[in-house]
Amino acid sequence: MNRLVSQIAWFAVAVLGAVALGVVALRRGEAINALWIVVAAVAIYLVAYRYYSLFIATKVMQLDPNRATPAVLNNDGLDFVPTNKHVLFGHHFAAIAGAGPLVGPVLAAQMGYLPGTLWLIAGVVLAGAVQDFMVLFISTRRNARSLGDMVREEMGRVPGTIALFGCFLIMIIILAVLALIVVKALAHSPWGVFTVMATIPIAMFMGIYMRYLRPGRIGEISLIGVALLLGSIWLGGAIAADPYWAAAFTFTGEQITWMLVGYGFVAAVLPVWLILAPRDYLSTFLKIGTIVALAIGILILAPELRMPALTQFTDGTGPVWKGALFPFLFITIACGAVSGFHALISSGTTPKLLANETDARYIGYGGMLMESMVAIMAIVAATIIDPGVYFAMNSPPAIVGADAASVAAAVSSWGFTVTPEVLEGVARDIGESSILNRAGGAPTLAVGIAQILHQVLPGENTMAFWYHFAILFEALFILTAVDAGTRAGRFMLQDLLGSFIPALKRTESWVANVVATAGCVALWGYLLYQGVIDPLGGINTLWPLFGISNQMLAGIALMLCTVVLIKMKRQQYVWVTLLPAVWLLICTTYASLIKLFDPNPALGFLALAHKYEAALAAGQVLAPAKDLAQMQNVILNAYTNAGLSLLFLVVVFSILFYALKVGRAAWTRSERTDKEMPFQPMPDA
């Protein structure tokens, strides 16, 4: 009887999801409410969690509650601690949710709300959550080994090294693209620059407080830190209003780039307790708080979506980024649907804390569903603002011009009617001098968040305050990622170069550290700089590269999972990871090939290089370059980006080659050949 009631209830949830999705997908010509998207996503995620993840847990993985986990076997109270599953869920979620799921959907909104929403829902259920869950499972069965180690063990030494190299490349591109988002948000914004700079002394104060004044009091000092941050936002408003101080804190994109590069280098060699750790605490608590506030705000306001379901830019001519729906929508959304980076987290700290294998379903699959929910909220925030404002903020000046009148005329000519007065009005509301040429997702999202929060929370004229709060919240965790990523990248670089120059491997040597840190900062700094000076906006070039690299890493992780399933002799279930792996390989390969060889210079890097080379040979200067030196720059950058795309292809195909080789050999064997740890029973508690 109970069983029947439960089945009927789940059937009702499924019907609700289907109806909501039908409304989202099929209603045309009239505005729909954002709640339809939220309801569709929540209902489908619940049903997928209840049925599909249970199928994976019981049939594919055959999770065993009586099998001791690494946390139980190696319990040391430090790294390995069996942890309450809800507490661990929070830990895992805080580690996987970053800027990616917020920015990708905002950029994808140029095609309308529908394509992004559909891919977020389908992608996470069938690919993203499966990857996180599966990697967490195989790492737990291998004493919490890292992704690179598992590739080496299950597939061989060569693919292991290639995978490590791939991870390093991805790290560099992530750092460059994240830093670019910060630059785009802070250029010519004294308010934003002041508040972000203020986080450095605030973090230092917190660091000293936690280390010397009251050691380990994370809670109280974080509250003090948040209060100081809110104070700095208020002070930033006063500074932006003052003509002298506003000028002192106004910087161009290039100036901010050099500051970031210098900051990245210095911060990566400072002790971690001084800036990195306290700012990570601030950014984590702010992130969780903002996500919760945004969710409540959307539920209370129930705003209507103003962006159409589909725009004319599905054909690939969009101003924010170029490329047709297939494959570039999937590359652009990246993190909220599938994120290869999660494979590094799911094979990092989380498997060391898992109290019981069966918790992996809740944490791995459930955690990723939650991340996708965040991405859904980002798409809502981006599509409730005036589409004219959205395109004005995100289109590069080379396409729409640089002043409000020409931008409004260009955007209106696409059918998104907007007047220069509206654009200036929005800028005034959020306390900025201009909202034009602010691609990168963060400012657009901040406008959306500010629109929601200032209506829900009390206070008059708080739009500007909440806009800068949202910018600060994104800048905080991006800077933390830049800081931590530079450190991690430095160790990867030392590891990789150490194979050739053994002296560089010594992580305790100051010279080796400084050389590797400088190398790492120089790599992302170079990509960042070329993105900032790129007249087409930079995001245009860097975000697709980021998306391709991220999805490629997910492809590698899913290929590993597929090989492990074959080696476990669970071939009949191999489609669970094989289908998403094949899909990701098709998307990334196709996108890389387009980026390399497409004859349209707006898409293909080589075509762009050839076009500028031909012009240079003829002594012409092509816009947006202003002189021959800039022409040379454009050509060099195009070849660099083409080289990166080629490297991605090489990495993917070499891993695919080894996956096929090892997978085929294992398929014909009759016994299991995977390198799982032997079974050990759970000790009696």
Added chain:
Amino acid sequence: MFNDLSRMGKYLGHAARMLVGMPDYDTYVRHMRNTHPDQPVMSQAAFFRERQDARYGGGKGRPIRCC
């Protein structure tokens, strides 16, 4: 009732600290008492420093968070 509230507060504090990767000190002390009674136990301040360095100092090039 106050017992429940204090248990709840402790649980929430534990959850909040785990958000930033700081494990529970009491659990560590209990573990050391039960399984390694012969070994010295770190003070709360030393435990905090050790965990902070382990999370952020790295050495294995493992990122602490995603993009």
